[in-house]
Amino acid sequence: MASILLDTLADQITEALEAHNVPHGLTLIERTVGEVGPAHNPGPATTTEYDCRGWVDSWTEAEQELVETGDIKVIVLQSSLSLPADVAHAVKINDQTFNVVRIDQDPAGALWIIHARPL
Secondary structure, three states: OOOOOHHHHHHHHHHHHHHOOOOEEEEEEEEEOOOOOOOOOOOOOEEEEEEEEEEEEOOOHHHHOOOOOOOEEEEEEHHHOOOOOOOOOEEEEOOEEEEEEEEEEOOOOOEEEEEEEEO
């Protein structure tokens, strides 16, 4: 059972980060496989872009041993995104697009922690 404080804590974290201008504009790209044609030959994929707020963070020393060169850690404010992050998505930062490899959530439920890899 989730704590009744989680929403309040997530809101406080978001407000504090925004007050210090930490997050900036990012784009999450939802990719959907086309539904035209048989399963073995679906139609063209479609993409939908969602603006959100976040930043690129540094890997910890322990994390650096688990990621590939060029991989980035992206932190996204959950309240800035109208859908949950998913490994089928991509993230665009400064006109460079990265595939989402893994997604974690902070304990307060305020942030998506995204492991992303260049296309």
